[in-house]
Amino acid sequence: MEFCKEIMKPFEAKKDFMEDMIASGIEQNRKGYIYLNFVDKEGKPVNGVKVKAVQKTHDFKFGANLFMLEEFEKEEQNEAYKKHYADAFNIATLPFYWSDLEPEQGKPRFAKDSPKVYRRPAPDLCLEYCEANGIEPKMHCLNYPTFAPEWAKGSIDWEKQCLEKRFKELSERYAKRIPMWEVTNETFYPHIPRHGNFFGQPDFVEWSFALAEKYFPANKLVINEAHCWVWNRVQKDRAPYYMQIERAMLKGARIDAIGMQYHMFYTKEEAIKETAIFYDPEQMWSIMDTYAKFNKPMHITEMTIPVYSENPADEEMQAQIIRNVYSLMFAHPAMEGILYWNLIDGFAHNAVPGDMSRGENMFYGGLLRYNFTAKPAFELLKELIHKTWHTEVELQSETNAVSFKGFYGKYDLEISTDSGKTTKTIHLNKDMFNKLTITLGE
Template sequence: MSSIITEKYNALWSDPKLVKRIDEGIRINRQSDARVRVTNFEGKPLPGIGIKVEQQDSPFNFGANIFKLGDFPEDTLNLKYEDAFCNIFNRATVPFYWRGLEPEQGRPRFSQHSVPIARRPPPDRVVQFCQDKGLRMHGHTLVWNYRKWSTPDWLPTDPEQAAPLWEKRIQEIAERYGDAIASWDVVNEIACHYEKNPDGMAMLPNYGSTAFAWSEKYFPTETRFDINEATGAWDIEDPEYTQLIEGILKEKRRMGAIGLQFHKFKDKDLLKVLAGDNSRPMDLLDALDHYTKFNLPLHVSEITLTSPENNEAGLAAQAEVAKNLYRLWFSHAAVEGITWWNLPDGCGAPGEHKVYSGLLFEDLSPKPAYHVLQDLIHNEWRTTEEGVTDADGYFNFRGFHGSYRIITSSQWSDSGMQSAMTLEPGKRTDQLIFL
């Protein structure tokens, strides 16, 4: 079957200047130098000691939404979903859409035993699962005035009457989950101006800043508060998102990160990318560079890439585009996380569920794109090194940031002794081991 990846697309992504920037960005921004030194208890260096360093985790957030947790009709499918999620991601976006969380006023569906609603697992269940599996969590979203997905039918349409209910919602969520979930999308898609069309809920002026103020009032001081915006945020020729951020920061609100959605909901959208006419790599880098002026982390917060027709050519194209985008985003110093949106096919919101945009087929078996990203995250961007200490007892290596286990081997009786170290941005790490 012929490829749908065009020569123009390949030329853009194989440009030597781009390749160099991405490769150097990954090396400089995601790796650090480290050395292990082995001595005896008198401080005499021990040469020839075998050293193996194994990276255990990464501070970078690789995530997806976890909206389908426990939502399949069979236990075997639920287990397959859980395994597929945990075998690639270290972070989960937890749904807090008001419409699904509190369809009946005063009876929020927090508990694990709540009545099931599709794609809206009770937060207690998600939090427990993530804690059991060691997954980080990101709450989405506290304030979003889109009626179709977010606001409950009982919410008053008058902004003055609705405002105290918005605040009460934030207070209740903070009291229950503030210590468990470290980061939140405080506001979502303000620049879409839903309040100006029938799909939106009218809001008080400057409600973005007000939402941040409410969040600061009720959540722990260490909680990170994000702003999140639709895919148009990548068009930096349109200054609106920039101005929104500037306005909230000017009011001294505690914004912690900037969210940038990246949705290609239709096959024709991906075909424009593959034609080299949309989302060109240098344009994406220019957008990331633009937002760095705020000195805040950037979160590529929602990703949709279709695999046109789910045939061989479409699957290969999805995998290629995903790999290129993840490498570009991972290379940029300001990006701290990348979040795929709908993990399996057929599991998106109505309208999204008809396209093949998952990393898994509907039977939850992996697509090529799943394997490509899994290889990047757990192999290419994960360090394991082996060698022996030199004459001065040193073993030097360069590794990706994260925590490491160190295993020694020698002729001594304490061969196999283990230690640990952490590689962090901007500094060399030294670890001393006594044998």
């Protein structure tokens, strides 16, 4: 319990600031008014309407990675994973790690029935699931040298040639089905031989975005970086990641969205000291304000909040941290989406399944336990997304007009008049003046 109290201290120290930003930010930035007028087929007002509006989708993006889709030994486990995911989320990160997608040159694993690679379900399989469940797919990542195949390493010209072929093939097969593409990721890590030769060149980011713009002209292009180059930096617009983005844009890179990781990959012994600045609400808000200067939407692309065990107190701590962090990020006007990383414990990077002593497994950072039961954090997230940040209203007017304020997203309307009931679907859109005329009796 003492550990949990110490971890939560940064939130408690600035609780008033945090709660103020959350309350005012969500009300101002995540909700809007919509005005509805009802007419008959001849355009005449239909008075005395009763309207029930129920929110069905969020415009804000909530998700995780989909790396364990159809990866479990038992069918009931696969079904449980798919159900848990669809119950909570509306976006998914798909694994396009080059070394695993095309381990053998010229033989990419695109098809649903491709040979299995652990935590790397084939793109066609992922897209089939996403499209069947109304989940937006997101690509990770076009040029990520940490996961470049050995055959694609060599001279700079050779690496560029291989990259262009990769971009072209992915565009031809998936550009129309995947709206958002991460172009570069984790470019501040030291240049080591496993990264190949092009990674060390000064135009790595700019060249990658120029190539992405060539092959993905209608897609949203995202830059992404590790948490340790974002949230604990107090230099604001002189921070390395900020200056990298600024330089790339000044050189013509079309960066459409700014990705930020939020992994708290610190051991329990390190956590109290190392996470304090990441859990400081004022620091978090300041960082978001800084990157908002680019006038580009921001995405939390990867998040892990460790639990370190299956201790109930530690699990409750994770839930409270997630409540605070998600709420503060959701409240900021520039934030467009938050994607958690691993949905389930025991199947994370750099460890064999179930070995909780190694790799990312050791952090117990999932939202589900290894046995597929939901942690408090997962139940909390579903409560926030589908109940707290959710609008349902019943309206009545003697005239032909009603209005309401709600969270941005799609709504089902049930409209009752003296002539009967009608159902419609509408979209409360942040980027539009939401005044609609609905024709009844069509």
